[in-house]
Amino acid sequence: MAVAFAEVEIGFVPTSTDHRWRDPIADEEMLDLVLSHGGHPSSGWWPRVREHSLGWVGARDHDGLLVGFVNVAWDGGDHAFLLDTKTRGSHQHRGIGSELVRVAAAYAAAAGCEWLFVDFRAELAPFYLDACGFARTEAGLIHLTVVDRTGRA
């Protein structure tokens, strides 16, 4: 696992895809998006998670099809956390994912957050570090499902 943080500036670059903060996304659309990139969709996941979100970005094509998503969780203060970045399988490598992150970062900054964190699998370093501008930082992780009741891993 690697964890990275970013400081951002607000600004927008026009793309052929419409990226919107807090875009209304139906559960069925989320299930379809997850399936499209080979993920494992879970019915009811998005309506449940949305309640705890600072905000999220949905990307849609000209026909309104959901082609990308990223969620931003936060601590209610100056720390924001990027989660569940995804681009529709058929639409990857067109700049949608990095634009999702840029818009999410801009809105998190506008909400008063100073830091944006993300963690990711090693193979995604070119995406998060090079394309999205995150810097590496030290981090720690406990896999809670393997921690016993005394708190020992």
Ligand SMILES: CC(C)(COP(=O)(O)OP(=O)(O)OC[C@H]1O[C@@H](n2cnc3c(N)ncnc32)[C@H](O)[C@@H]1OP(=O)(O)O)[C@@H](O)C(=O)NCCC(=O)NCCS
């Ligand atoms: C990771 C993901 C969101 C990237 O979306 P995307 O719209 O294709 O990203 P971009 O087009 O903005 O990519 C910009 C650059 O980042 C890098 N990049 C993109 N996807 C990458 C991947 N899967 N692995 C490594 N580098 C990647 C490439 O350098 C890419 O430039 P290129 O298209 O010229 O090769 C997409 O691959 C995805 O949805 N994957 C499945 C879900 C997932 O694993 N999400 C991450 C959760 S932490």
